[in-house]
Amino acid sequence: MPVLMLDGGDLFGRRNKNDQHQTHFLCEVTGDFGYDGIGLGEADLNYGLDFLREMIEKYDLPFTNANVVDRNTGELILPEYLIVEKNGIKFGLVSILAPRHKIITMTETDSGLDIKDPVATMRELMPRLREECDTVVLIGHLGEGQTDTLVREVKGFDLVLMGHVHRTLKKGRLVDDTIILAAPHEGRFAGRSDIFVNDENGRVEAFEVEVTSLDEALDDEPEMAKRVEEYKASFEEFKLAKRADFPRDLGSEKETYLGARSCKTCHEDTWAAYAESSHNTAFTSIRAKGMSNEPECILCHTTGYRYLNGFAEKSPFNKLSNVQCEACHGYGTEHDRDGKWIAQAKDSCVTCHDQENSPEFDYATYWEKIKH
Template sequence: MKILAKAKKKVLGVLFLAGLTAGTSCILTGPTSPRKPEKGRPGAGVLSIFFTGNELGALKPCGCSGGQLGGLDRRSAVLDAVPEPRRLIVDTGSFVKSDSEQDLVKFNIIVRALDLLDYDLVSLSEKDIEIGENLDLLDGLGSLFDVISPHRIAGMNVPATFTKKLSLQGRTVVVTVAAFDAKSSPIEQIEGLFRPQPGQQAVGILILNRCDPGMIDSITEGVPAVDCIVCPAESDEPMVMGDPDKRPLVFSVGRFGRHVCELQIRVAERLKLSFRAIKVKEDLPQEAALVELYEDYQQIVRERNLLEKYPRFFLPAGLEYTGSKSCRPCHTDEYDKWGTSAHARAYATLERVGSQFDPECVICHVVGMDYESGFVSEQKTEHLKNVGCENCHGPGSEHITTLGKTKLTKPKSGCTDCHTPEHSSDYAGNEQQKLEKIAH
């Protein structure tokens, strides 16, 4: 992979960021770590097709706790385990969750990252097309990687299929990847997407936007050229549906970029397919060009002032947030106990990784950011930095004004509002231990 060389092609990067400021047996193995390239055994008779997709805006793990999976900057360590001539890299689309300003920034960053990572093919979802059209980016995607989609794009002739020949040990395998709109098209049309030639060793891969057992059975019986079906993700982790030893092999790629799926093709008289999901672990080396790209993203978020633009609601009954220090006069022991906790230093963890201007990160490190009178920025609302009393107990203005006669009311945050699997990988199963740390 020539990531560093690509990273020097500044003109292309500026263009994208300027608007922002056959018979087979299938074998399943569980999630693993990426293997090291084999020395002296180029390929050992194996071709690889890598799949990712459903990034949904997850550029990298939040970094709040260890043991987290994912990160575009670590993905190359997995992909580079296989030399370019023996691999095909495919993304199944769904770059972001919404068309919010921050997700539009992420859309551009993800497109640029897939280019730097030498992706061969991207299957665009309806949402990808909608956002790409709004950002005027669709015309330029074809210069970065091949694009397929089952959806029509106005003014563009985007194919539904992609074919590439991979060669190994004097044999050629023709890989066809097709995207099909199973929501609105009859499945009888699928057969026309695959046209293997007699005597040709071929692998047919079908990406669907809807899967159900009846549909899979119909494809299995009616379209023998389909060897693998990629279904929409219903879980963060990749899943294999049905019997992995039967054709077609049916799987989903997971969400948030925490795994890279690898379909291995063992080349012999008869092709044999096997599948594995590879964890993108935090101990994998980071690619410098992708690290720099994430820093570009952070800078854009800061320049766009997305933190202060974050939508906020009015609190009920004129309540306001007052900050943890306002609780100290009457609750000295509790305040002092809080001051020794990690909650009282939550904002500093953002500053260490440069995420103190990213609203998606900040919201779990400050008080009341969802509401008027809550945290806006360090300059304007410094007293609401860190995870404070009012996160759990509710806004304190009326309680203070009435000298404690008015009980604290909602909105109140629960631990799992922020301590989710993607943010706190060690929280689930250790809830009691965590609560003891903040008991007061």
């Protein structure tokens, strides 16, 4: 029986370099699955348009979208729609992105793209689609409410697959006489729907839906499981290679960082001053840039990254994010009152406030801002 394979979009990962690495693998596998159409999700532009185009080219991904345009030229960035023939029936696959799903890329501050109004776009496009194909399928990246609005405002859709929906729709539903199906997120489920198309007029006349959870109850496909394992190993290598420039070779295995919270119990006043400072939110700054997995940034925006028992992604060492008390004073387990801790802290500033990252650094004026 002919199968129409569709994906609702948001295939790509979050805006950081580790996810970008994984996205390469996801695209490779998705390419091999041989989808007929993939609707564009805003997350698929997380690494910029050039990266999306590179993936499309390299892995032969059938992305489509009818309402995202280059702001300068007004031209669509992807094919407006796709026509796929199965069993002699021509399916028109069209995808629309909701304007409220902001496109934010990791590479530029402004993506340079505009999302045009869904209803106006479809009003213009629907007559052409109805003329060229038998069955019109919307891969809507709109969420549920806006999907229903679009289907009610513009007549002519036979079938809708919704992306960007975070709940599992175990059954299809009807809006007027259009069938609405959902593609649940994160690849945790596979949705299968048997549709019966009238080959006289292309109308979908009946359907059945089956949603399968891709959990432990289902055996892994051996060949794919092998590829996943191989990829995981290469991902670990990728992370280790990044880390290699910042070896954890300082300090002592015998000493430990206790975390700023433990200092707070005895040094309430100091804590109050510290909590106000931007040292206390330094990790947020790199996370906002999608760089919280990058050693080149973690180095100065956390506590003890190059030190034994210092910050690491794994618990309990992840509690050492931000520039905490011990980033300046040293290991909590070395707590003493001989003045060494104070001297150490005074010397610490320039390890992070270097020429490149803090060109205006001057001890007296900077200390004044964070004194305690």
